[in-house]
Amino acid sequence: xxxxxxxxxxxxxxxxxxxxxxxxxxxxxxxxxxxxxxxxxxxxxxxxxxxxxxxxxxxxxxxxxxxxxxxxxxxxxxxxxxxxxxxxxxxxxxxxxxxxxxxxxxxxxxxxxxxxxxxxxxxxxxxxxxxxxxxxxxxxxxxxxxxxxxxxxxxxxxxxxxxxxxxxxxxxxxxxxxxxxxxxxxxxxxxxxxxxxxxxxxxxxxxxxxxxxxxxxxxxxxxxxxxxxxxxxxxxxxxxxxxxxxxxxxxxxxxxxxxxxxxxxx
Numbered sequence: 001x002x003x004x005x006x007x008x009x010x011x012x013x014x015x016x017x018x019x020x021x022x023x024x025x026x027x028x029x030x031x032x033x034x035x036x037x038x039x040x041x042x043x044x045x046x047x048x049x050x051x052x053x054x055x056x057x058x059x060x061x062x063x064x065x066x067x068x069x070x071x072x073x074x075x076x077x078x079x080x081x082x083x084x085x086x087x088x089x090x091x092x093x094x095x096x097x098x099x100x101x102x103x104x105x106x107x108x109x110x111x112x113x114x115x116x117x118x119x120x121x122x123x124x125x126x127x128x129x130x131x132x133x134x135x136x137x138x139x140x141x142x143x144x145x146x147x148x149x150x151x152x153x154x155x156x157x158x159x160x161x162x163x164x165x166x167x168x169x170x171x172x173x174x175x176x177x178x179x180x181x182x183x184x185x186x187x188x189x190x191x192x193x194x195x196x197x198x199x200x201x202x203x204x205x206x207x208x209x210x211x212x213x214x215x216x217x218x219x220x221x222x223x224x225x226x227x228x229x230x231x232x233x234x235x236x237x238x239x240x241x242x243x244x245x246x247x248x249x250x251x252x253x254x255x256x257x258x259x260x261x262x263x264x265x266x
Contacts, residue, residue, distance in 0.1 A: 012148070012151050012152075012207065012208055012211035012212075013072050013075055013076065013151050013208045013211070014076070015076055015078075017072060017151055018069070018072045018073055018076050018078055018081060020153070021065055021068055021069045021072055021085075021150060022069055022073075022081050022084075022085070024062075024065040025065050025066045025069050025084065025085050025088055026088075027088050027091060031062060031088070031092060032092075032095055034060055034061065034062050035061060035062070035063075035092040035093075035095040035096045035099070035168075036095055036096070036098075036099040037060055037099070038057045038058075038060040038061040038096050038099075038168045039057075039095065039096030039097065039098070039099030039100040039103070039168060039171065039172060039175070040057075040099050040100065040103045041053055041054075041056050041057035041060060041168075042054065042057035042096065042100055042168045042169050042171065042172030042173075043099070043100035043101075043103040043104050043107075043172045043175060043176060044103065045057055045124065045169070045172070046122065046124050046125045046128070046169065046172050046173055046176055047104065047107060047113070047119065047122070047125075047176065049122055049123060049124050050124075051124070054124060054169055057168050057169060057172065058166055058167075058168060058169065060168075061092070061096065061167060061168045062092075063089055063092060063093075063167055063168075064146055064149075064150060065085075065150065066085045066086075066088045066089035066092065067085065067086075067089050067146075067197065067200050067201060067204075068085075068146060068147055068150035068151075068200075068204060069081060069082065069084070069085030070082045070085045070086050070089075070201045070204065071147065071201055071202075071203075071204025071205040071207075071208055072150075072151070072204070072208065073085060074205060074220060074223070075205060075208045075209065075212075075220065086201075089197070093167065093168075093171055093193070093197075096168050096171045096172070097171045097172075097174065097175050098175075100171060100172040100175035100176065101175040101176075101178065101179055104175060104176050104179045105179060108179070119176060119180060120176075120177065120180060120182050120185050124169075125173050125176060125177075125185070128166070128169050128170050128172070128173035128188075128189050128192060129173050129174075129177060129184075129185040129186075129188040129189045129192075130188050131188060131191050131192035131195055131235070131238070132235065132239070133235065135192055135195060135196075136195060136199065136231060136232070136235065139195055139196045139199040139200065140199055140203055140228075142196075142200065143199050143200035143201075143202065143203030143204060144203045144206075144207055146200055146204075147200075147203060147204040147207045147208065148207060151208075166192075166196070167193060167196055167197070170189050170190075170192040170193040170196065171189070171193060173185070173189035173192075174186050174189035174190050174193065177189060188238070191234060191235075191238055194231075194234075195231050195234075195235075198227045198230070198231055199227065199228070199231060201223075201227065202223060202224035202227035202228060203224065205220060205221075205223050205224050206221070206224040209221050
């Protein structure tokens with residue numbers, strides 16, 4: 001009796017995967033609501049040095065399906081869906097930015113933020129405004145995990161991946177820095193955001209192409225290389241200009257002095 005042939009491995013992404021992911025990506029009132037509340041939570045978390053609230057802002061943001069749709073659609077030649085996913089993700093990030101800026105402005109108008117408060121020195125905000133090679137490594141790992149999780153509909157892993165990417169906290173840090181007029185911190189936070197968005201798309205494309213084997217090798221494989229090279233170049237420039245540090249900040253929430261918390265009393 002001849003050997004029974006093993007069943008063909010199921011591709012990580014096919015047209016059904018694209019359709020399933022695309023059905024989750026909608027510019028709806030609910031999406032805008034979640035992104036708005038995520039921005040509010042991110043602003044409050046960064047201003048009050050609250051890690052639990054910061055994690056909440058990460059989990060609330062429904063960004064993973066929109067970002068994962070980009071590599072899925074590109075690999076299956078659905079460029080229209082890729083553009084839609086990226087545009088909806090960017091709109092959501094803009095909504096979160098506006099919500100975070102308005103929250104900061106409201107706190108300032110109510111006197112919650114006192115004139116002597118040195119917000120740019122708050123540990124959680126400092127971390128989001130100073131990306132480095134460690135940020136790039138985390139984004140690469142999270143991008144790979146997020147792509148596989150979304151493709152296999154592992155929603156529990158998706159939540160963890162979104163938290164690791166910390167997209168909205170970076171937006172919140174940028175909004176606070178813009179409100180304060182601190183351009184260097186705003187640039188650093190936007191750099192972190194761009195790194196995470198770019199690398200999750202790049203790693204998504206790479207993972208899907210690798211899963212298809214030799215048949216999956218195509219000119220699209222240049223995209224991850226270009227994005228990684230671009231991110232690396234931006235980091236080198238940021239470190240050379242002093243916009244980003246060469247080593248992780250040793251600031252932690254526990255390092256914040258009691259006076260920094262008392263500044264946030266109404």
